Amino acid sequence: MASLYNKLTGNSPVEARYAADGLLAVSAVNIANNNFGLFAVRLGASDFQLSLVHFLPHIFTLLVLIPGGLFMDSLQNKKRIVIVMISIVMLGYFLCGISPFAGTYSIQFFLGSLAFTGSMAALYNISWQTFFPGVVSLEKRNHVLTLRTRVSLIISMIIPVLIGIILTNINEVNNKITAHQVFFLSAVLLFFLAAMNFRKFNAAQQTAVPKKVSSAEIKNACKSIIRNKQFLLFAIVALFFHMTWHFDWTLYFIGQVSYLQMNEFQIGLVGLGAAGIQLLTLKFWSKKNERYGVAPPFTFGILGLSLCPILMIVSVSLKISAAPYLFIILHTIAHIPFCVVTLNLFQCILLVTNAEHRSFSMSVFASLICLSNAVMPVAGVALYHLLGADLSGFRYTFAIIFVLRIIAALFWLLWWRRKGSDKRDYNKS
Numbered sequence: 001m002a003s004l005y006n007k008l009t010g011n012s013p014v015e016a017r018y019a020a021d022g023l024l025a026v027s028a029v030n031i032a033n034n035n036f037g038l039f040a041v042r043l044g045a046s047d048f049q050l051s052l053v054h055f056l057p058h059i060f061t062l063l064v065l066i067p068g069g070l071f072m073d074s075l076q077n078k079k080r081i082v083i084v085m086i087s088i089v090m091l092g093y094f095l096c097g098i099s100p101f102a103g104t105y106s107i108q109f110f111l112g113s114l115a116f117t118g119s120m121a122a123l124y125n126i127s128w129q130t131f132f133p134g135v136v137s138l139e140k141r142n143h144v145l146t147l148r149t150r151v152s153l154i155i156s157m158i159i160p161v162l163i164g165i166i167l168t169n170i171n172e173v174n175n176k177i178t179a180h181q182v183f184f185l186s187a188v189l190l191f192f193l194a195a196m197n198f199r200k201f202n203a204a205q206q207t208a209v210p211k212k213v214s215s216a217e218i219k220n221a222c223k224s225i226i227r228n229k230q231f232l233l234f235a236i237v238a239l240f241f242h243m244t245w246h247f248d249w250t251l252y253f254i255g256q257v258s259y260l261q262m263n264e265f266q267i268g269l270v271g272l273g274a275a276g277i278q279l280l281t282l283k284f285w286s287k288k289n290e291r292y293g294v295a296p297p298f299t300f301g302i303l304g305l306s307l308c309p310i311l312m313i314v315s316v317s318l319k320i321s322a323a324p325y326l327f328i329i330l331h332t333i334a335h336i337p338f339c340v341v342t343l344n345l346f347q348c349i350l351l352v353t354n355a356e357h358r359s360f361s362m363s364v365f366a367s368l369i370c371l372s373n374a375v376m377p378v379a380g381v382a383l384y385h386l387l388g389a390d391l392s393g394f395r396y397t398f399a400i401i402f403v404l405r406i407i408a409a410l411f412w413l414l415w416w417r418r419k420g421s422d423k424r425d426y427n428k429s
Contacts, residue, residue, distance in 0.1 A: 013200075014135060014136060014140075014144070014201070015140075015143070015144050015147055017197055017198075017200055017201060018136075018144050018147065018148050019147050019148060019151050020197050021148065021194055021197055021198065022147075022148035022149070022151040022152045022155075023151050023155065024190050024191070024193050024194035024197060025190070025191065025194045026152040026155045026156065027155050027159060027190050028093075028186075028187040028188075028191045028194065029121075029187070030155055030156060030159040030160060030163075031159055031163070031183045031184075031186050031187045031190070032093050032096070032183060032184055032186075034159070034160055034163045034183070035163065035167065035180070036053050036114065037053055038167070038176075038180075039110070039177070039180045040053050040107060040110060040111075042173055042176055042177050042180070043099065043106045043107045043110055043177070044106070044107055045107045049107055049111065052111055053114065054374075054377070055374055055378075056111055056114065056115035056118070057114055057115050057117070057118025057119060058370050058371070058373055058374035059115070059374060060115040060116065060118060060119035061118055061119040061122040061366075061367075061370045062367055062370055062371060062374075064119045064120075064122070064123060065119075065122055065123065065126065065363040065364075065366050065367045065370065066360070066363050066364060066367055068123045068126065068363060069126055069359040069360040069361075069362060069363025070218060070221060070359070070360050070363075072123075072126065072127055072130055072359035072363075078127070078130055078131040078134060079131060079198065079199075079201055081127045081131075082124070082127045082131050082198055083195050083198055083199065085120065085123055085124035085127045086124060086191050086194055086198065087195060088120045088123075088124075089117060089120050089121050089124050089191055090188045090191045090192060090195075092113060092114075092116050092117025092118075092120050092121070093117055093184045093187045093191070094184070094185070094188050095109075095113035095116070095117070096110060096113045096114055096117060096184050097181045097183075097184030097185050097188070098181070099113055100177055100181065122366060122370065125366070126359055126366060127359075129346060129349075129362055130358055130359045130362065131201075132350075133350060133358075135201055135202075141347060141350070142286060142289045142290060142294070142343075142347065143286070145343055145346065145347065146282060146283070146286040146289075146343065149282060149339065149342060149343050150279060150282050153275050153276075153278050153279040153282065153339070154279060156271070156275045157271075157272055157275040157276055157279070160268060160271055160272070161268055161272060163183065164265070164268045166179060167179060220357075221357045221360045224354065224356065224357045224360075224361075225357070225360070225361055225364060228352070228353070228354065228361070230351075230352040231352040231353055231361060231365075233415055233418070234348065234349075234352045234415065235364070235365050235368060237408075237411045237412050237414075237415045238345070238348075238365070238369075238412075239368045239369065240407075240408050240411055241302055241405075241408040241409075241411070241412060242368075242369050242372045242373070242376075243372045243376050243404075243408075244401060244404040244405045244407075244408045245305060245405070246372050246373050246376035246377055246380075247376045247377070247379065247380040247401050247404065248308075248312075248377075248380050248397075248398065249376075249377045250377040250378075250381050251377075251380050251381065251384055251394070251397060251398070252312065254381075254384070254394075255312050255315075255316055255394065256270070256324075256327075259316040259391060259394065260315060260316060260323055260324045260327055261324070262324045262327075266324050266325070266328065269328050270327075270328055270331055273328055273329075273331060273332030273335070274331060274332060274335040274338065276332070277332050277333070277335050277336055277338075278335055278338055278339035278342075279339075281336050281337070281339060282339050282343070285297055285337070285339060285340040285343060286343070288340075289340075289343070289344065289347075294343075294344040294347040294348055294351070295344070295348060296416065297337075297340045297344060298341065298344040298345070298348060298412070299409065299412055299413055299416060300337045300340065301338055301339075301340040301344070302341070302405070302408060302409040302412055303337065303409050304334055304335065304336060304337035304338050305334075305338065305341070305405060306402060306405035306409055307334045308331065308334050309399070309401045309402040309405065310398075310402055311327070311330040311331060311334055312327070312398050313395050313398050313399065313402075314330065315327035315330060316391065316394065316395070317395070349361075349362060349365060380397065380401070383397050383400070384397045
């Protein structure tokens with residue numbers, strides 16, 4: 001066991017704690033976030049209320065990210081704010097869990113709790129990212145994030161399948177609601193353990209005097225972003241990439257259910273295959289990061305995402321009973337380069353932000369991505385309906401998305417070439 005521990009963590013307490021953080025936090029998120037829509041339906045949500053399950057958290061997040069980032073930049077103790085944010089997220093999941101007790105207002109209570117939790121989880125993510133560079137040196141970032149991503153992928157494979165099996169074997173709706181409540185409370189417990197784990201981190205001491213959040217400081221933070229040309233170019237390119245990525249999120253569900261007629265088990269296999277292939281290829285992409293830097297492999301990740309629309313078009317065009325399983329296989333293959341997107345995006349952000357206003361810069365970037373996540377799935381469905389809302393319109397929509405993703409990959413390639421192809425630009429910045 002000791003040799004296995006050393007192999008996984010490099011005999012480093014910091015790496016072991018980040019692996020534990022990934023295990024606990026990702027487990028909590030997977031347990032709580034699975035089947036939000038089903039829980040809302042079982043509480044009696046209308047179609048309009050169901051659309052708010054994804055919309056409201058993004059809108060609330062937009063309202064709190066930038067002021068939250070400014071506040072975090074003003075704090076000297078970054079570890080404390082991470083633990084505070086974990087505690088607030090715990091409260092949010094607890095409120096989601098008790099929403100059925102609100103009676104006739106249970107769905108309204110749930111939607112409000114979900115919006116609160118989603119926005120606080122976004123702030124928790126920003127605080128975590130801001131704290132990370134103060135604990136892990138530049139030379140170890142890729143290795144630590146690779147380890148944490150490996151743990152996260154394993155959890156992302158196991159928990160959705162287990163939750164699907166549990167819910168499938170429960171017949172009564174009230175019992176299913178109770179199961180959802182248990183999931184939320186389990187997430188609260190796991191986040192509590194994550195907070196206890198985070199208390200053990202020893203961050204580098206900061207001698208700088210914390211800055212007060214004032215109009216002058218807000219002005220300075222805004223100026224720092226405007227002057228940071230690398231960050232601005234990165235944000236524009238990354239935003240366009242995310243817009244093309246978010247465009248088909250709802251359409252994928254429509255394709256799986258309406259055209260491929262996949263059942264819950266088959267849909268579960270889609271996620272299982274995607275996570276499994278990422279786990280198998282993670283070590284390969286991590287080594288590429290060490291050799292070439294984090295930006296070049298990220299380009300291949302974007303190109304991999306570009307193939308997904310084509311594979312959907314091929315799958316829905318086949319009039320065979322095995323089409324759902326062919327889609328699962330093709331979707332799994334397309335995700336071979338996908339884990340590098342998750343692994344490298346955060347590292348790329350760290351390279352183009354300065355420490356003084358890092359939380360604010362990350363908050364601005366996250367706000368842009370959040371806006372895309374709220375709007376683009378709706379835009380994708382709107383385009384699909386504009387083109388006829390039938391199989392032909394479905395194919396044309398995904399063809400357009402494919403072209404846009406290729407353009408996004410080319411933009412990223414141009415940004416990379418503009419920044420410099422020497423790997424030292426990425427590993428030594």
